[in-house]
Amino acid sequence: MDPDLSDLTEQIALDPTQFIGIPLALIGAVFLSLGAQFQHRGVTKVEAHTADSFGKGLTGGQLWLLLSRPSWVIGTVMLGLAIFFQLSSLYFAPIIVVQPLGAIALVITSILNSRVNKVKLNSKSIIAIVMCVGGVFLFVGVAAFTAVDKPVTDRQLITILTLLGCVLAAAGIAFWLFRSRIRAVFYVIMAGVLYGFVATLAKVVIGRVQQSEFDWLTFTCVLGLLAATALGAYFVQNAYASGPPDLVIAGLTVVDPIVAVVIGIVVLGEASQAGVFANITFVIAGAIAVWGVFLLARNHPQTRL
Helix, strand or coil: CCHHHHHHHHHHCCCHHHHHHHHHHHHHHHHHHHHHHHHHHHHHHHHHHCHHHCCCCCCHHHHHHHCCCHHHHHHHHHHHHHHHHHHHHHHHCCHHHHHHHHHHHHHHHHHHHHHHCCCCCCHHHHHHHHHHHHHHHHHHHHHHHHCCCCCCCHHHHHHHHHHHHHHHHHHHHHHHHHCCCCCHHHHHHHHHHHHHHHHHHHHHHHHHHHCCCCCHHHHHHHHHHHHHHHHHHHHHHHHHHHCCHHHHHHHHHHHHHHHHHHHHHHCCCCCCCCCHHHHHHHHHHHHHHHHHHHHHHHHCCCCCC
């Protein structure tokens, strides 16, 4: 075999057991898509009966009413299954391999939402979806060739937790001050950022449990993971009240993996071997994907402006 080809194979080859993570991630993407559709239906019904609070964020009373909507409960169960399969995939495979596969949910959700609501996607929306999915796969495709899996040190973990604390504080303050002017795109971007941290911390916790490291940092990771999950879930519900489900999934499946991979690159040094071309591609691909989310928010026929 050509030495160069052999080196390339060694860089991208997965352990046989790691391939198990790929179908698990795909199953999770299907449940994510279905859960989004059902939850969106439940939220819109509740919001329609309490329209006086639209644009101010869902209240505690509205969140309680969601529990009485069978569609929302079914959607929540499906999202729970999506999380289960995602965590299972992270147990077997690296985050840069399985996390981006959630972008498949955007395609499934767009088709489902179009059929269920009999709303034909316009050309600009289709282009935006292609930009989202294409940008994500290009971003992580390059990362798969250049990333190096490294153990997370305590110092790096403290940095991640500090960044998460800053993000949680900024998101909470922004929501409190500007909640009357916030629309779907803010919610989906912030939820995607938070879930990017959730995926990263979940991978870290899984690794530390495997190594029987049950110290204060591990428990802090669990607390941070739960806090980010709770706030991210609240933002998602608000996004459903002001935008279509495929816009929500676009934000989650684009921003989520990009944030997770950026943390891996900047904090964990997983792209320390990447060249200039790879780094330029990261920036371009990420910009394409994020811009696709904004285009979808602007041009989707169901988006409330």
